[in-house]
Amino acid sequence: MRKTLYLKFVLAYILFGIFGFIMVASVISNMDLDHEKQVQADALLTEATTIANTYAADLYNSEASIDSVYTQLGALSSYNNARILILNPSGRMVVDSAKELDPDVAVTVDGFDPADFSGSPYLEGTFYDTFDEDQICVLAPIASNYRTVGYVIMCYPMSLVVASAQQVLQISYVELLILLLLSVIILIFFTEIVYVPLRKITKATEQYAAGNMHYTFTVDSEDEMGYLAASLNYMAGEIAGKEDDQKKFIANVSHDFRSPLTS
């Protein structure tokens, strides 16, 4: 006999652990990342809308100088690691929080189309190749006299979103670890209700197989294991008894043969 039952059960555990890990590293990791993108996009959109309704509107209404807008947006963008752009509807850059633009040189974002933002609260990517690395970008229209005169674009590096998501993911891994430890409850139950009685029973069958039919044992559980142990005990007793009876019978018969019909 190979005593592999416990090994098989432990294998089930290891499989559970591996699938659990794969699940956290894929499904939960994606959920954490999506959540983080959503949170960041919401914050950016609130800020972009505020900027569109204040500084940027002032700029288009000529109530603020481009210098003061630069100062304000510079402070804002350094605070939250976001880059703030103000674009005309044509795609021409009016303000870039990352660098002062030369008013005489037209910098245009080729292919800029506000409709790209209509389906989703944010766009992922390099914002029409404006950035070197991937970003989350949101758009807020600047209204003046009921017309859209420009757009505030706020972009936040995807690498920072991923870094935030990974911090949350660490908690998910801690949860996985604690749950794997907690699932030892099942292993303890298995050991107590299955494995310990089963070891007693197999030990007894080894004794019976060796011919020791007088071996007795008890399993004190009122379930299949207890029943099985009781049955085995009974059957061993039967075999032992039959062997004894047969010996006795043979002894009697032999005796009767030796001294027959003395009655």
Added chain:
Amino acid sequence: MRKTLYLKFVLAYILFGIFGFIMVASVISNMDLDHEKQVQADALLTEATTIANTYAADLYNSEASIDSVYTQLGALSSYNNARILILNPSGRMVVDSAKELDPDVAVTVDGFDPADFSGSPYLEGTFYDTFDEDQICVLAPIASNYRTVGYVIMCYPMSLVVASAQQVLQISYVELLILLLLSVIILIFFTEIVYVPLRKITKATEQYAAGNMHYTFTVDSEDEMGYLAASLNYMAGEIAGKEDDQKKFIANVSHDFRSPLTS
């Protein structure tokens, strides 16, 4: 016999699920909340430091009017739901983003002590009873000519931190649910390697107990279960064989008695 083995195993499952739920609702919930507080406090501190180094410093250096500072801080605080205070070292309020202060009426935060912020990156509470509900507050000193001339305090409602943490907590519950579903792997293993063979074995012992010693069955697993089944089969065969032998023996002996010593 009570067939309770499976029930006991399912009980282990339910216990695992309950402990898992309690664990997520306590340990993981706290970790999510602490993480959210930390993230919010970091963001607030970065912003407060930026404000302290720009608008607030300008105010103390008389490079900006209190009105322009109000406008800027109002936009900032509405963007991120934070309330921004500028205090003198004595605790007198200079700017409150929530309401314009009357310069002639001194509003003082009683008990304000910057040292309270030295141990932790943020303080939880009502900020010396300034707020009605609990907040996370951070402090950034305003320096002018190498002296601390005031403090920027940014406070963010704890209720919003809790709301953010609960969104993350939902992912933790999804993870718990998926892991509980995944742990069915262990239940399947238990059913396949323990319960199915055990049912065959107990069914056989029921047959043997009813006297049907010729009942045979097979369990094709090379572990304790297979060994146990083989042993039981063998023992039943022994008993059946002994019964047959005894019948044959008695038949022979009876025959010999009826026609004795004809040889």
